[in-house]
Amino acid sequence: MIDYRRLRVALLGAGSVGSQVADLLLAHSDELADRAGAALELAGIAVRDLDAPRDVELPRDLLTTDADTLIVGSDIVIELMGGIEPARSHILAALNSGADVVTGNKALLATHGAEIFDAADQVGASVYYEAAVAGAIPIIRPLRDSLAGDRVQRIMGIVNGTTNYILDRMDSEGAEMADILADAQRLGYAEADPTTDIEGFDAAQKAAILASLAFHTSVPLDAVHREGITSITKAEMDAARHAGYVIKLLAVCERVTGRDVDEAISVRVYPALIRRDHPLASVHGVNNAVFVEAEAAGNLMFYGAGAGGVQTASAVLGDVVSAARRHIAGGAGVGESTRANLPVLDIGHVVTRYQVTLEVDDRPGVLARVAGILSEGRVSIATVEQTIQPGPDGTAGTGSARLVIGTHKAVEQDLDETVQRLAADDVVVRVVSVLRVEGD
Numbered sequence: 001m002i003d004y005r006r007l008r009v010a011l012l013g014a015g016s017v018g019s020q021v022a023d024l025l026l027a028h029s030d031e032l033a034d035r036a037g038a039a040l041e042l043a044g045i046a047v048r049d050l051d052a053p054r055d056v057e058l059p060r061d062l063l064t065t066d067a068d069t070l071i072v073g074s075d076i077v078i079e080l081m082g083g084i085e086p087a088r089s090h091i092l093a094a095l096n097s098g099a100d101v102v103t104g105n106k107a108l109l110a111t112h113g114a115e116i117f118d119a120a121d122q123v124g125a126s127v128y129y130e131a132a133v134a135g136a137i138p139i140i141r142p143l144r145d146s147l148a149g150d151r152v153q154r155i156m157g158i159v160n161g162t163t164n165y166i167l168d169r170m171d172s173e174g175a176e177m178a179d180i181l182a183d184a185q186r187l188g189y190a191e192a193d194p195t196t197d198i199e200g201f202d203a204a205q206k207a208a209i210l211a212s213l214a215f216h217t218s219v220p221l222d223a224v225h226r227e228g229i230t231s232i233t234k235a236e237m238d239a240a241r242h243a244g245y246v247i248k249l250l251a252v253c254e255r256v257t258g259r260d261v262d263e264a265i266s267v268r269v270y271p272a273l274i275r276r277d278h279p280l281a282s283v284h285g286v287n288n289a290v291f292v293e294a295e296a297a298g299n300l301m302f303y304g305a306g307a308g309g310v311q312t313a314s315a316v317l318g319d320v321v322s323a324a325r326r327h328i329a330g331g332a333g334v335g336e337s338t339r340a341n342l343p344v345l346d347i348g349h350v351v352t353r354y355q356v357t358l359e360v361d362d363r364p365g366v367l368a369r370v371a372g373i374l375s376e377g378r379v380s381i382a383t384v385e386q387t388i389q390p391g392p393d394g395t396a397g398t399g400s401a402r403l404v405i406g407t408h409k410a411v412e413q414d415l416d417e418t419v420q421r422l423a424a425d426d427v428v429v430r431v432v433s434v435l436r437v438e439g440d
Contacts, residue, residue: 007036007324008043010070010099012090013080014063016309017104017131018045019056021078021316026059032317036324044070046081055309072097076323078316079103088112095119095127100323102316104131110205110221113212126326128319133206134159134288136311137304138318143213143292151295152214154254156438159206161286161306162190162197163229163249167271168284170237171246177232189286199228200249203269207251210290211267214253216340225268225347232271236433239357239404243385245273246281250438256345264343266350272438273355279303280439291439348413353382353437355406356415358422359429362388362401366427370403373425377418380408400429406437 011022025032025042033039045058046067064070067090071077077094079101081087087108094101096119103109109116109132120127130140134157143152158164162184169180181198184190196202204226211219229249240247249271256266274281279301283289288306293299305311360366367384374381383406389399407415415434423431 005037005328006039006041007075007327008073009040009320010043010067010074010077010094011045011080012067012070012078012087013082014045014047014054014058015080015082016055017312017316018078018080019054019058020309020313021080022058022062023056024310024313024317025320032321036321037328038324040076040320040324043074046070068093071099074099075327076100076102076320078320079105080316081105082107084108084111088116091116091127092119095123095125098123098125100126100128100326102128102131102319102323104129104312104316106132106202106205106209110208113209114218126323128323129209130319131312131315133209134290134302135161135304135306135308136314137288137290137302137306138315139210139290139302140213141318142300142302143210147214147292147294147297150297152255152292153295154293155210155214155252155290156280157206157210157251157288157290158248158280158283159210159251159288159290159306160197160200160203160249161288162194163200163203164283164288164306165189165286166198167229167232167237167247167249170232170234171241172284174234174238176234177229198230200226200269203249203251207253207267207269210251211253211265211344214292215255215265215342217265217342217344219265219267219344223267223344225270227270229271231433233433236357236435240273240435243273243355243404243406244276245355245437246276247271247435248274248280248283250274250280252438255342256349256351261343261345264345264349266345266347268347268350270436272436274437274439278439348411348416350412350436351409352412353407353409353440354379354415355404355433355435355437356419356422357432357434358403358405359389359400359432360403361427361429362399363427366401367403369425369427370405370422373421374405374407374418377421378414379410379418382406382408402432 077099204224289303385404387402
């Protein structure tokens with residue numbers, strides 16, 4: 001074997017991903033050395049509990065509860081602890097000691113990314129985070145490097161496997177969300193408290209990271225519009241299927257032209273209708289996918305496992321090899337490009353199509369009245385489907401009707417104000433749902 005220069009690697013965290021990373025580093029050390037151009041010595045693994053059960057049996061002498069001492073003298077620090085603290089402090093300490101950092105911590109990067117990247121720039125270190133978005137799918141490096149010379153126009157991503165699993169089964173089986181969520185928890189796809197997933201927090205963190213990379217602009221997490229899937233019903237799924245759509249929780253990041261700005265970006269997460277012939281419609285189960293629209297490269301699709309210990313470990317080890325190669329080559333690390341400083345518009349400026357479902361009185365003139373309110377609100381009707389729901393005596397004209405209205409593109413603020421006027425009108429019994437339509 002070639003006598004390689006030796007690099008010390010510190011691992012913080014030995015959960016489902018961390019334990020797999022450690023196992024692969026130890027098992028494939030010779031191969032990784034050949035690829036990296038340096039021997040990668042796993043100097044230690046910082047854990048909270050030395051005796052906690054783990055997915056992989058790890059050498060006891062590598063485990064320590066003293067992360068601070070482990071970090072000192074390491075060339076590469078892998079942070080897989082999760083959460084904000086002490087992960088943030090450990091990463092800053094690693095960078096200040098001259099180490100490069102590999103992390104999969106999406107929550108930390110979405111909230112403190114600017115601070116961490118600035119700290120890396122100050123000392124000439126690099127931060128690698130392929131595992132922070134979409135697990136094993138290579139999307140960070142393509143956005144940061146391969147498409148750096150292009151102009152990304154739009155990203156649509158299914159970046160949360162739990163919600164995709166739930167919505168996919170609702171669509172294919174016609175089941176209720178509560179039943180599928182219980183199955184997801186039993187199978188380990190959803191946490192005991194699934195709020196982070198089903199309310200869209202996890203996807204919003206990933207959207208902030210993707211948008212910052214794609215548009216070279218620092219996107220704070222609180223600038224990401226977020227809606228979860230808890231309002232999606234079996235009836236909405238059935239209606240979407242009937243109309244040729246499927247409902248997916250999408251992270252949408254795009255360049256937009258606002259009413260008062262020449263160029264800006266919009267970053268949002270919400271359940272949306274997407275046509276069944278769109279590539280994202282065929283993403284099933286817990287898989288993730290990211291669909292990128294670039295000015296020169298055109299449409300690109302990245303698809304694969306969005307989670308899983310060994311799958312995510314693949315992305316982590318890819319970053320470790322990159323960090324090792326940088327150490328061998330020498331020189332300052334490559335900083336993040338966030339100099340475009342494009343404004344991030346709020347949801348009210350978004351322009352897309354909508355599907356509005358109303359329950360209305362079944363009597364003459366109602367459709368004309370609804371159409372008039374939409375027209376006054378600058379919302380143009382593309383399609384209307386009416387279903388009569390007979391009254392108690394079984395005859396039309398004594399009950400209600402359901403209107404499913406598809407719109408042409410409209411401004412979110414106009415649509416929202418129009419829906420409020422519809423809800424207040426005496427011909428409308430209730431607004432059943434409002435869904436955006438993406439991907440057209």
